[in-house]
Amino acid sequence: MPPSSNAPPIPGLTPFASLSWSIPGLEEDPTMCLRCRSAQLLCGKPVCPILLKYQAFERTLPLVDGTELEGTSPPGLFVGRFGYPKVAVGPLLSPEHGSTELLDTPEDWVGRSVPELVGFRTGLVRGTSRITVTDAERPIPLLESLQLLGIAGESAESEAKFRRPPRGHLALSDTAPPFGPSAPIERFRLDVRRVDPHLDRLSSDVHANARVAVGELYDRGVRVSRIQRAFSVGILGRHGRRRLVPTRWSITAVDDLLSKQNLEHVRDLPELSEILLYRYTALDNRWIIAYLPGAFRYESIEAWYPNTLWNPSPTHLVVIGDHEGHSGRTTYAAIGGCYYAARLAVSESMLRLGRQAGAVVLREVHPGEILPLGVWNVREHVRVALRGIPERLASLDELDHRIRETFAIPLERWRAASALLHEARTQRRLDDWLVPSAPVAS
Numbered sequence: 001m002p003p004s005s006n007a008p009p010i011p012g013l014t015p016f017a018s019l020s021w022s023i024p025g026l027e028e029d030p031t032m033c034l035r036c037r038s039a040q041l042l043c044g045k046p047v048c049p050i051l052l053k054y055q056a057f058e059r060t061l062p063l064v065d066g067t068e069l070e071g072t073s074p075p076g077l078f079v080g081r082f083g084y085p086k087v088a089v090g091p092l093l094s095p096e097h098g099s100t101e102l103l104d105t106p107e108d109w110v111g112r113s114v115p116e117l118v119g120f121r122t123g124l125v126r127g128t129s130r131i132t133v134t135d136a137e138r139p140i141p142l143l144e145s146l147q148l149l150g151i152a153g154e155s156a157e158s159e160a161k162f163r164r165p166p167r168g169h170l171a172l173s174d175t176a177p178p179f180g181p182s183a184p185i186e187r188f189r190l191d192v193r194r195v196d197p198h199l200d201r202l203s204s205d206v207h208a209n210a211r212v213a214v215g216e217l218y219d220r221g222v223r224v225s226r227i228q229r230a231f232s233v234g235i236l237g238r239h240g241r242r243r244l245v246p247t248r249w250s251i252t253a254v255d256d257l258l259s260k261q262n263l264e265h266v267r268d269l270p271e272l273s274e275i276l277l278y279r280y281t282a283l284d285n286r287w288i289i290a291y292l293p294g295a296f297r298y299e300s301i302e303a304w305y306p307n308t309l310w311n312p313s314p315t316h317l318v319v320i321g322d323h324e325g326h327s328g329r330t331t332y333a334a335i336g337g338c339y340y341a342a343r344l345a346v347s348e349s350m351l352r353l354g355r356q357a358g359a360v361v362l363r364e365v366h367p368g369e370i371l372p373l374g375v376w377n378v379r380e381h382v383r384v385a386l387r388g389i390p391e392r393l394a395s396l397d398e399l400d401h402r403i404r405e406t407f408a409i410p411l412e413r414w415r416a417a418s419a420l421l422h423e424a425r426t427q428r429r430l431d432d433w434l435v436p437s438a439p440v441a442s
Contacts, residue, residue, distance in 0.1 A: 044306075044314065044367055067162045067183075069125060071095045073190070075152040076104035078126055079232045081246035085134065089142075089233075089244060090127035090185050091149060091158065099155045106225050106376030110384050114283060117373055125166050127185030133244040136234025143233075143244075145190045150233040151199040152192045161187040198222050199230050206239035213237065214254055215261045224344070225376070228254045248337070251375060255340035262347035263328065267296055269350065272357035275393040277402055280385035283377065284368025287385050288406055289346070290399055292358035292424050298346060299323035299420040300339045300361040303409045308365050317409055319417045338363075341379035349386035360420050364407045396424055 076092030094100040102108055103120045112120075129142055139147060149156060166181035198220045202213045213236040217227045232250035234242045245253065276291040301321030304311035311318040322333040333339035346359045361382060393399050404411050415421055 066165055067186075069093055069095060069158075069160045069162070069166070070097075071125075071158060072097055072100045072155045073149060073152075073158045074100045074102070074104035074124070075149045075154075075156050075192075075229075076124060077146050077149055077229060077233060079244050079247045079250070080128075081248055083130070084246065086130050086132045087244060087246060088128040089131045089146060090129055090182075091146060091160070091188060091190075092124040092126055093158050093160055094124055096123075097157070101155050104225070105223070106374070106380055107223055109376065110282065110380050114368070114371065114373075118371060122180040124180045125160075126180060126182040127160050127162065127188065128182055129185050131244065133234070136242045136244050137239070142185065142188055145188055147203070147233050147235050148192050148195075149190060150230045150235050151195045151203055153194040153196040153199075156193070157191040159187075159189040160185055196222065196226065199226065199235075203230065203235040208236075208238070209241075210237035211257055214257050218258050218261070224254060224258065224379070227258075252337040252340050255337065255344045255375070255379065259340060259344040259347045260328070262344070262351055263296065266347055266350045266356050267326065269354055269356045271295055272353075272355040275396070275399055276357070276390040277393055277399065278385045278388055278390050279402070279406055280381060280388070282381050282384075283373070284366040285377070285381065286364040286366070286406060287381060288360075288362040288403060289382060289385055290360045290362075291350075291353075291355075291390070292360065292420065294358055295326045296350070296356040297323070297325055297358040297420055297423075298343055298361075299359070299418060300333075300335060300342045300363075301414065301417050302335055302338065302363045302365060303407070303413065303417075304365045305367060305408070308367055308369055311365075317413065319409075319413055321417050323419045337375040338378040341375040342382045345379055345382035345386055348383065358420050358424070360418060362403070362407070362414060362418075364409055366408075396421075 071094045073091050073093050078088075078090060078092060080088035082088070092104060094103055103124055109117060109120070131140070131143055135143060136147075162183035163186050164183050166183040198217055199222065202208065202217055205213065208216070210231065214227055214231060217230070218224070228247075228250050230236055231254055232245045232247050234244045236242070271294055272291055273293050275293065278287075278289040280287040299321060300323075301319065304318045304320075306313050306315055306317060320335050322335055322339055342361045346361065350356055350359075363378070391402070393402070400411055403414055407414070
């Protein structure tokens with residue numbers, strides 16, 4: 001049953017990095033997991049997060065023999081952010097041989113279940129080594145191998161020696177997707193048989209700045225996740241300015257750069273003259289994307305149901321969002337990377353549609369979202385939703401009706417949080433004052 005619309009006012013945003021819980025109620029009652037032992041699901045989750053991650057580790061750890069590992073990299077790598085500018089960098093390795101690209105390709109994860117997705121992430125062993133971000137242009141041998149991995153066009157056979165046997169921990173991260181076992185890496189050997197020619201060429205171009213390189217790769221059809229990987233490992237940009245970029249930052253930076261590039265063209269398109277509605281449901285997230293008549297504007301709002309990942313309250317919902325006008329924004333969005341991930345999907349959709357419009361992205365998160373999966377969840381699911389056939393609505397009242405029938409959270413909470421829905425009802429457009437001329441008598 002949805003919470004009452006008399007819930008308290010929308011609280012101020014709490015930065016994700018400051019959240020110390022990952023299982024609702026655990027701070028208030030540290031014995032909860034011990035008492036529950038996955039039998040009673042006292043945290044309100046439909047599946048025990050600890051047991052789910054343990055089962056994934058259970059499948060991986062037996063394949064990791066001591067301090068040496070032979071297997072395949074999808075290709076994948078990770079650049080941490082803690083300790084910046086000296087950060088933990090290393091490859092993501094699968095104990096399996098053969099093609100493992102699926103394990104680190106979010107574009108292919110739509111339609112997969114949460115256990116499958118957790119298995120993808122925890123099935124990769126992460127090697128780590130501390131490297132200063134400015135070393136991207138004068139790499140040590142390990143970083144040189146990782147940069148080669150950054151332009152790989154397919155899975156690469158790998159061998160690694162660790163300083164200690166890789167091991168995992170069951171603390172659920174509140175910032176990054178789940179990870180498999182990890183250990184400091186001592187030696188790494190890589191066999192890259194094929195490189196992506198577009199990534200190879202742009203990595204060798206020391207005169208193109210990172211923005212231009214990212215845009216050209218995208219225009220050439222290179223997948224966004226691959227561009228983000230190359231951006232992260234410091235192989236794009238002008239000579240003297242290349243840096244390692246923490247994976248979390250590189251994902252949002254690429255989404256932001258690419259959506260801005262698309263929007264430069266979107267703003268020149270004719271304006272949409274009707275309301276289009278797209279709906280989608282996946283991983284216990286419900287989506288509505290509404291295109292409103294007029295010039296480009298954009299808004300993204302998330303409503304987190306009680307007992308969901310970022311809302312530990314057992315009774316009150318949390319709604320957060322941000323928006324921008326026709327000319328864009330200059331400050332970082334309050335809801336973080338999800339804002340830019342959805343904006344990229346929206347900009348791509350408008351280019352296909354050949355129209356600019358006001359875009360409102362509404363996401364209702366239910367308790368089935370038990371683990372942080374990453375902003376790919378937003379980008380790829382909004383992409384899929386916007387490739388569908390839209391409903392054409394006759395009025396804003398009809399849009400209100402669709403919101404009511406799709407979401408459990410009351411319409412009033414969405415209206416209170418949305419600047420664009422409010423503007424659509426109160427701001428008169430020039431078209432509203434134009435009266436069709438009477439037909440000329442014959």
